[in-house]
Amino acid sequence: MSDPSGLNVTDLHFAYSGEGFRLSLPQLELAAGQTLALAGPSGAGKSTLLRLLTGLLTPTSGKVSFGEAQMDTMNREERRAFRLKHIGLVFQDFALLDYLTVEENILLPHQFRVGSAGALTRQKMHELTQRLHIDRYLDKRVSQLSQGERQRVAVARALVHEPRFVFADEPTASLDPARGRIVVDMLIADARQRGVCLVMVTHDPNLLPLFDRTLRMEELATA
């Protein structure tokens, strides 16, 4: 598998079986370091597109490529391995494990990737948690945190292993505007600094100008 550097989508089609919802994306190219906002009303298919791009859903047809790595030709386990190594995901519902501490949650995917977290990874974790203002909670279980704090833990978990692609599903939904802005600024800065492709779902029109491009879902999906 070659080192991927950009996201390419060609002629992507998807439909849920038995439902009228259809999603079509003829072409999308996102170079390394570029940021993309997926905007649109609820039910427009933003999360569905995100899941299609990350291989969590299989398209009816079309191609999703990360550099030379073609997601649609990979089997399930290969897609998982690719996600674990190259993709950072921020889920809408945070998807954190309540019985683990903040630190353990952040480092968990990395541990599954390489076995244990080295000094560099730990240093990265401390940088991220400081910037996200959750560094004092490292030893706390996530069940003891507020929604906003949990969301920031989810962001830190997505970035700690320095992935080449970051996909975030409404990472500011549970945050106040100021904290939301900090998180988005950090994601964008990280993408530009490291040459990472960032795709983020958002409802907030004020955030859209911060991104290089915006994809309006109303133009892609039909109910």
Place this chain on the structure above:
Amino acid sequence: MSAAFHLAARYVLRHRLQSALLAGALGLVFALPLCLRVLIHHAQQELRARAADTPQIVGTRGSALDLMMTALYFKRENLTPLPFGALAELRQPRSTAAIPLHIRYQAQGAPIVGTELDYFPFRGLKLTAGKQISRLGDCVVGARLAQQRQLQPGGHVFSSPEQAFDMAGVYPLKMRVTGILTQNGTPDDDALFVDLKTAWLIEGRSHGHDDLKTDASVVLQQEEGNIVGNAAVRMFNEVTDANRASFHFHGDIAAYPISAVILLPKDTKTEALLAGQFARSKTQQLIRPRDEMAALLAQLVRLEGFAASALLLTATAALLVTALVFALSFRLRLREFQTLEDVGVSRAALISVKVLEIGMVGVVAIGVGLLLLVGASLLAPQLLRLAL
């Protein structure tokens, strides 16, 4: 694997109470049949050894089991007593040694065994401290009993009255401890041994009191050589050097009761002849403890098989319930496993997490089971003593 192990360990530790309960229950269920086997094996060994060391026992006709339990384990089974005169008859053939046993009384729960000095070498009992019984009212004490009650030579032990409120009954006798016996890991360790005459003294067949010939103030009536004392006569509840001469027996000693007689035939021919002789007796019976114990243990083994089958069924049920508990737990955590899958954790790693969680509970269960097993092994002698 280390991440899977870490995750599994964190989950088990976070839910340590539930995990410990599950492991404890599993360990208990699987250890129970093994503990039962250990206890029964120990009981079989102990019971067989004691029985094998005792060639033959004679007692009045009745329950052979009661006779055996009385003679070997000093249980007070309310046997009809043998007359002491029977002992002389049993000693008629020179090829047989006979040791009488009188088992009826206790000293605060410890059996008082009335016997003769031959009993001690027969059971391999020696003195670790003090000296043997030398006069009426003396006793030697089993090693464990002496340790429990901190008895030393020169100390005293009281016999317990059979009924607390029987004013006309036997008074407690204050016995002098003359020696402490070596430990032999049998019921001898928990008993107190006295001479037969002391046992009869406790029973009230002998007594000592003020000399009526020298003290006229305690005489109620005197006629034709018979002197009847009045209520002021002092009855002695302890044998001392000063009053020992005043102790005397009433009635025919040959009719005094004994509980059983241990027979030690010198050869198998004598043993067979004795067995044949007592087979015809209508009043007395001779038992071979080895045979009686074998029959008893055969019953025990059958019961063990039944209990083991029942426990095996319980263990199977427990295993199924445990499987259900884990299945339900994993079902409840479906979202968590889905998250891990979405992040990119492989299916093999997820299976490892589940297997490791089950394995950790299993290891703790095995630990609990082993602890119980070790406990059962260590406590087997005490449990057997309590059961007997």
